[in-house]
Amino acid sequence: MTATSTTFDPAVYGITPGAAGDIAATPPGGQHQTDIAVIGAGPVGLFSVFEAGMLKLKAHVIDALPHIGGQCSAMYPEKPIYDIPAWPKIEAQALIDQLAGQAAPFDPVWHLGQQVVSMARDTDTGDWLVGTDKATQIRAKAVLIGAGVGAFGPNRPPLTGIEDYEERSVFYRVARKEAFRGKRVVIAGGGDSALDWAIELADIAAAIMVIHRRPKFRGAPESVAKLHALAAQGKIELVVPYQLHGLEGDPAAGRLDVVTVADLDGNVRRLDADILLPFFGLSMNLGPILEWGLALDQHHITAEPTTMATSLPGVFAIGDIARYPHKLKLILSGFAEAASAVHAAREICRPGEVMHFEYSTTKGVPGA
Template identity: 60%
Template sequence: MAETVQAATLRADVAIIGAGPAGLFAAFECGMLRLGTVLIDALDETGGQCAALYPEKPIYDIPAHPAIEAGALVAALEQQIAPFAVPRLLGRRIERLQGSRGAFSLGTDHGDSIHARAVIIAAGAGAFGPNRPPLPGLAAYEQTGSVQYYVRRKEAFHGKRLVIAGGGDSAIDWALELREIALHITLIHRRAKFRAAPERLAQLEAASGPGGPIELVVPYQLHALHGDGGTLASVEVATLEGDRRRIEADHLLAFFGLSTDLGPVSQWGLQSALHHIQVAPSTCETSLPGVFAIGDVATYPGKLKLILQGFSEGAMAAHAIHPIVHPHTALHFEYSTSKGAPGSRDAPGSLAGAGHAPRPAAA
């Protein structure tokens, strides 16, 4: 994996904002077309939500992988772009975009300056954070890890009493995923109806039956936390009618969704709809020529919010960018089997043949 670049001025063919799965694969597709890239992300690591929120959660709809953990997917994508030595600016937030198609200038909140001929926005839903329940003393329990909003390591909950709060996919998925690891799981929701795929609901019903590993407590909401010095002892829940109940617990996992913010990107004048950037379906170009958007942040008729769709969009954007960077060179489409392995001296996308690798700008 290429090292994180310190505050600097960089020149690249393509600046990719967002280093989640879609951004990482876009860097690969660009590399195969002799387009040098730089990755910029507000997180301190690549992988986006896959790395930050659920690295051990299995994903079932990645082609050729019946199941692959999110963290393993990110590692494989990193390995795939390793031959291109893609630099990345992590823990940085893009604050400024100036210029036009073929000559953009971007600035980060750390003072970095990036000059690029095209831009790909692969920012997912933008910068994200958990929606926290309004409970007294919450911060103390967050600091000790008694209250968490993401599952980074499943083994951390081995033999623990868990209270999981929420009624959507994340709450149900993790209740089912952790049922064989935790000592006991109590699933709290404000109503008896859950929001998830029918298959998962059927699994939940089976797991929450008599003697099952999951106990459903509905319709209840979180009311208070009880413990000492940030160490959780029990979670108090209540109904709208005021009935209360205490549940012994070592950890509370609260899944109430994420608050997301595109930040300065939303001020760039790009045509948008419902907080998503509208793009041309055939190229993923936005209303600003030379700026493209892929992955969850992009929208168009028929859009599916799937990682594999983001991969496809990364490929389309890279091919649409090629004539911007190489206006006098025809792009003859070839399959990767014809191009050769990335990094091999004869491969058109290899470092040996790349004519526009990202580089520090001259002072």
């Protein structure tokens, strides 16, 4: 069989392009009641809304960001993802749009731009009372924590005056590849993000220079091979072993002219550049989650792998924030965890109610 397309086309699925951006958040404040409170609106949290809807459970979703999508939307909306089943290649934002459309028939309630700051159990009813920093309180029978890495932000390189260039010529994410067309781009880092964007921008940018402190890169072997192949073709320059040393340009205008780099002996090189993309990972902060009495393992929430149950009754952890033996930090693993957690949560939300398991092909979805 020949694949005719690897491009995501939302219209094929009846999903409005940019559906994630059309979501209207509920005004902050007030009292709410639901079956499941989902903390985190990344891809795994979004899929849990669909799973809940298929079991006739209502969901409220809370996220500190003003939009859904988590890291996929905030950090790399145009980054291609290759390990989503049935999609040889799909951009991160397209995946979020698809998940938003998949959840839409079940009318989730969105509480965006709000951080969950408290979670307490009503000892009389067993419900959980979830409170946000915007005075919103949600009473839920079960809670799914899909907060990814918690509050996150890029690790900033220690360069004097870098703040003057940020979001003008220094960027910690690639929101739109076309913005770098014809530019001289310096990419710093040796992990997957640095390699992926060097490869993606090689045919768009006027020049790509990759800085790393050692000749060996930490990315996926296939990506490393592609990087070296592009370097052999003259499409990428590997500046190794060097580290970022300084920035030159017009700070008042945010215009970058030169990135200086230095090797371990202190020898300095000047690289003519318009753009610097430093990819040194994310700083992660679980914030108030640390105070909720959950069993933790190295700032991750310990979960039972068959149900994703945590040490607190009625509270489940899914996605990157969850930890158990042989855990794989993949979106597709998170999807399976969401399904397991929602099915376990159903026993709490509908105690004693017999469920006859049906496949989605049999049940369909509302409006289909």
